[in-house]
Amino acid sequence: MSAPARPVPGVDVPDERGRTGLDRVGRDLTGNPDVRVTDVEVLAAAWHVLRRTTLQVRGADGSWRPQQRETYDRGNGATVLLYDPDRRTVLLARQFRYPVYVNGHPDGILLETAAGLLDDDDAATAIRREAAEELGVQIGELEPVFEVYMSPGSVTERLHFFAAPYSAATRAGRGGGLAEEGEDIEVCELPFDTALTQVADGRIADAKTIMLLQWAALAGPFAVPRG
Known part of the structure; x- marks a missing residue:
């Protein structure tokens, strides 16, 4: 007589996050x-x-x-390009990413736009939270840019892209991420043109960041008017 099947966490019984089914x-x-x-x-x-x-x-x-x-x-997420229209700068997060390190990146450290999972929040609420935690910015005006499936062959995540202006007045915190979640983020302010140069030479290699910087140059706050 075979032994009864063991309950499977996340299927028959709650897993560590209380999920079943x-x-x-x-x-x-x-x-x-x-x-x-x-x-x-x-x-x-x-x-x-x-x-x-x-x-x-x-x-x-x-x-x-x-x-x-x-x-x-892994759920859906959101990201935001923070830009200062007067000084032509952008605010990015510099942090270690093990998956890119194990896949050939020299040191695993990437420059990225602020981003995070939605968890139980809507996209706008989530990205305001992430911008405050990672970069110390309290977002005011928030512009939706697009929604994108970043790796549709294997990852279900849909990423909500935003852009928002920042200034010295809205940089109300230190940023750096949450230590309890293992985050150790350096806040980096770059001239926008420098960021574009780093896209071209490979120093900025994160897809969501490249997409938002190119949007800013082509149709966003730093686009050259046509005509």
Whole structure:
């Protein structure tokens, strides 16, 4: 007689974050009639969730083909480019990122726009929180820029992009991130043109930061008027 299956945290019993039913995500999707989800397996749920999903996908010839996809679900996030329109500067976070370090970056230290996960907040609330924690800025006016799936082949995250002006008056805190979350962030103020140069020569290598800097140059606060 086989032993009964052990309860799986995040599936049958609450995991460390109190979640259950993590294997149900995706099973009720109906937006695409050419895709049927037949099985969802939780591979890891220590903090974020790694799933292996079995699909049936209908091709152009009408036949159904089985596929499997692994997806990493870390929730959705937000990022903001903080800029001083009068002094033509931007405010960025300099911090160590282990995933890039293990994938060939010389020291793993990146210059980035302030960013973080939404958790239970809306995107605007979340990015105001992150800007205060990481860069010490109390955001006033906040401009939505775009929403982007950053790595759609494997990561579910949708990232909300914003831009906001800052000044000496709005730099009300020290920034630096939250020590209890292992953050050790250096606040870096750069001339906007210097930041663009660092994009071109590879010193700024973070995708969300590059996208916002290029937006600022092409259509944002530092765009050259046409005509």
